[in-house]
Amino acid sequence: MPRRASLRDVTVAAPIPQPWMVVVNLPVPAQDFSAPHGWTGDAPTGCRVLIPWRGELMVGLVVGGTEPRGAYRLREAVHVLDAPDCPWVTPQTVAGVCAWARDARIPAGLIWGDLLGVGWTAQYFQAQYIHTVRAVEGADLSAFARKAPTTLWTDAGAFHPALLDAVREQGLLEERFDLRPRTKSVIRARELAEVPAVARAVTVLHAVIPAPALLTPRQTHAHAWLSDYGPHDTLSGWAKAAGVSGSVVNGVLNAGGAQYVAEMAPPPPAWEWLSEAGPQDTLSGWANGASADGTPLSPTAAGTLLARGWADPVQVLAPPPALPEAVPTEVDDLPDPLPEAPLWRLHGGRAASRFRTLAPRVLRLLGQGRDVLVLAPDHATLRRAWEGLSGLAAHAGTRAVQLSGQLSDVQRAYTWELVRGGAARLVIGSAHALAAPLQDPALIVVLEEGSDAHKLLSGSRAFVPDIAARVAAAHDIPLAALGATPAAESVPWPGAVLPPPRARVHIVDYATPPEQPTLGPLSGAHLGMGDMGYPISHDLARLLRQVQERGRQAALLAPRRGYSALLRCPNCEHTPQCRNCDVPLRFHQATRQMTCHQCGYHESMPDRCDNCGNQLWKARGPGTEWIAQEVGKLLPGMPIYRMDKDRQDPLAPLYAGEPGVLVGTQLLLAHDAPPDLALVAITLADTWLNVSDFRASERYHRLLRQLAEWHPARAPLLVVQTFQAGHPALRVLAEGRDTLAYPAAEERARKELGYPPHARLAQVEITAREPKRAQTAAQEVAEALYAAGATAQEVLGPAPSPVARLRGVYPYHLFLRARNDARLAELLKVLDTRTWKARVRVDVNPRGGM
DNA sequence: AGCACGCCGACT
């Protein structure tokens, strides 16, 4: 009999329960576990489960059941933390995310680690649960060298985790996991009766009546004062109050005219305050609160009162954490112009008008008792969405919640529970909201779906809209894209557009200087942009002076920080291009080489321009600092504010309407526009275009549209300084063309070039400590792909990565370009066919930095 | 990710 048959016989003899696939918060695939002892029923997909992991307990997420496989005995899951009818993540969402991870070849743990911020960490488990253990009846655990559990319930912390795991594996351990009540420590005033007598006892001076004879006149006066106005705490205080010297009152005391009497002092005012105001979180909270109400109390003094027994620290049930409050919204009775389709879009207008257009749909769905999820790429977009949409929830009898990294862990865990319990049915958030356990979702809205900020920079490198689409498909609900301008990917979707906000554009064309000065004095010869003024052109300078004269506000957008330079011939404006990719080569100062960030092609810096033969190159990326300096020279006395990653000046004066110039990177758009904004300038638009990335012009167009709608009501003059004045991404704004004019053209161009959405891209990163090993492995990966039938159109590279990463690790990149998702998944499967001598990671739908 | 294991060169 073949070996296989006998194995199967064993299976039949002792039926193996269906194993569960469990994801842990580690960059590994889902692991198999058998159901906890005595578990009946299906795998509790979406529930959190405690599993033994390397001798300790870990929280995992059940992502489904699986077939028994492998020869080894599976460990049993220890405890299921969620009721199967109320999972931590809905099974559909689990299916959608896992499908994405499978196709992207990303270990499930990596993506779930990115999506589930809280609720499955060791700290969360320890904070939430009381874990007690005991040995099963009749078990003899005396063989263990360390202290082992007895048949009495004991806190698990008393035993070594590895010992517990050994006992657990033998099936000799009973365990309990009880939710810890959420408490917090507060300082409460004691009842007067509970305050210890010593705390209240004071000795005071009383006058003895009748007064002894033989008192001097002054002593008689002091005695009379004490009997009339006393008692008094101290001798010196009495003396001072009575207006006599210390020796007089001392004499009265010695003569028996006064005596110390122990008595109960009245409660201190700080105690009265605490009794009135109720328990305080901290000593300083007590001190500050009391002081604010006219009862001076220092934190030290509060500590003394606590130590004396006037107050108690007590555990009370913690109130729910404060969450962001909804912004009230008027609901107009508008028709719903939006399509009904699995994928649809809404673009154009201003943020506020887009949300007003979306409102009827959201209201209708919430009104039907269904749920809506809104995903924002960044804080600024999230804030605007919150302002535009959160108020709708109240009209539908539910509440809106935020789920983003801005919330604390406690707030996020509480918010998750509100969603899971159905108390909140409108969720607006970041990637942290994508897996939110909405009970009956009806719509997922992705905001600014083309934004690079949707790309997770951590482990999974997921592009959130990609996963959102899989989750929506798994729930069988529509996915909508909503933003200033559509990504080329969403152009083909059915949709609605709003007219773009009015844009007043003034283009400063550095490439073709005007024949005669039309705007202020220019020098006679036009030999290049030096003559037109750089980084601030004469046009821009003139406009900035007007802004200063009229006491208004301007914003200048400097090129991105960390921008690596392009070589530019100052004579003919030629920029060296890649031979394979038709993108500008980037200049790397350290190696004096020019590299293509797309395919890795590189060559050394040529000594002369191959266009005009000029022997001088310019390489410069002007930054925020330089621009701010130039503006300072130009506008003496004008306040200048900088806003980039390195420096963030407080903008309060600008928001108060005071004149000033704001100089910053794209980070500016994360802040509100200054209220009296008259001018916005892009100092060198080309830095957005001369990026080796086929999405560069789409990104540039999005920037222009976002600048045009930055101020919520006005249309400040938009000055664009550029060598490519005729670029269509800019022309459509200058000509007042409609919202779709540029994205639709871009989408057609992508079709011809075979780029997304007409192809699916993936970047395979191959890293090793020695460049040679990485190179060999990268070559082998490419050969394996070709051997499996990939074509030269589908495999680009391998090429060494332009940036040397962590000390001495040189990654090699290989691009895959497939006609659709299925073909990409097919190509990526080749990576699993064998092991490589280097680390191989996949980035599906890579963005930027290519 | 961490962590153990094992290989290899360096040095008391």
Place this chain on the structure above:
DNA sequence: GTCGGCGTGCTC
């Protein structure tokens, strides 16, 4: 001899 750097493999 063994110390320690670093590559490799494993976690059910």
